[in-house]
Amino acid sequence: MNIKHKIIFGNSMSMNEISDESIHLIITSPPYFNAPFDYKGLFKDYNQYLGVISKMAKEAYRVLQSGRIFALNIDDMLVNGEKYPITADAIKIFQNVGFRYRDKIVWKKPDGYLRISKRSGVLLQNPYPMYFYPDNLLESIVIFQKGKFNYRSISKEIREKSKIDKKEFQDNNWHKTIWEITNVLPGSKLEKGVAAFPDELPYRLIKLFSYVGETVLDPFLGSGTTMKVANQLGRNSIGIEIIRDLEKVIKKKVNSNNIEIIERSNERYRFVTLDYIENKKKEA
C-alpha cells in the first residue's frame, strides 16, 4: 500500500488545499489559548482565540466525510489566575458548525506529572482554608461526529485489515472514559516547545475511528505525532502547521520518504517562524 503524507505550512483557519469530504478522521490538539510557557501572549484576547477555533472547525466540517469523527484534545486554561472554559466553548462552537457532540474521554496523566507548577504547594506552605489550588492531571479528548456513519460503505477486506485487537482494547482500558496515558516528558528534545501529545493518543484514536488506507488530518500538526502514527498504522495523512521551522522535526519524527510539502507564500493566512513566536512571548 502506497501511504502518502502532506504538510501544509500555513494557518488552519483555511484549508483551501483540501477538497470537500476527503478526510476520514481528524485528530488535533490546538494551542490552549495563551498557556503560560507554551503560548504566552500569542493571542490578543480570548475572543480572537475562539475565532481561530471557530474558523478551523468550519473548515474541518467541510473537509470531513459524512459520518466521520473529529477528536479534539483540549483543556481549560488558567491564565493569570483566571480559568478560561475552552472545552465548553469549543463544544458549543463545534455544535454550531454542525458537529454532533458524541463523547468525552478524560486523559489522565501519571500522578507524578508536574510540567508547569505544583499549585497545591501553596496549601502546604499555608495550611489553612482558602489556600487550595489543585494540581491538574487531566485533559479532555472530545469526540464529535459529522452525521451518521454508513457501516456498509467499507469493504469486507478493509474491515478485516483494520480489525481492532480485543485483548489490547480490554487490557489497556480503551473501553473506559478515562484513558491513563503517560505524557511526553518535558526533557524530550524533538518535541521541545511544541506541547506534543504522546503517540498513544493518536494510536488509539486512529485504530478506533479509521480504516487502513484512509486519510487522517491534523490541523495543528506541531511535531507531527499524528502523522507519525498514521504512517505506522497504514493511514495517509495531512497536517497543517503554522510554524515553518518545524519541517525538520516533523520529517525526523515521521520517518517516511513520502512527504509532500506545501508552503503558502502570499495569501492571507501565512505561516510564521519560531522567532516570531518567541518574540510574541517576550512582548507579553
Ligand SMILES: C[S@@+](CC[C@H](N)C(=O)[O-])C[C@H]1O[C@@H](n2cnc3c(N)ncnc32)[C@H](O)[C@@H]1O
Ligand atoms: C499543542 S501543539 C500540537 C502538538 C502536536 N499534537 C504534537 O504532538 O506535536 C499546537 C500546534 O499548533 C500550531 N498552530 C497554532 N496556531 C495555528 C494555526 N492557526 N494554524 C496552524 N497551526 C497552528 C502551533 O504552532 C503548535 O505547533
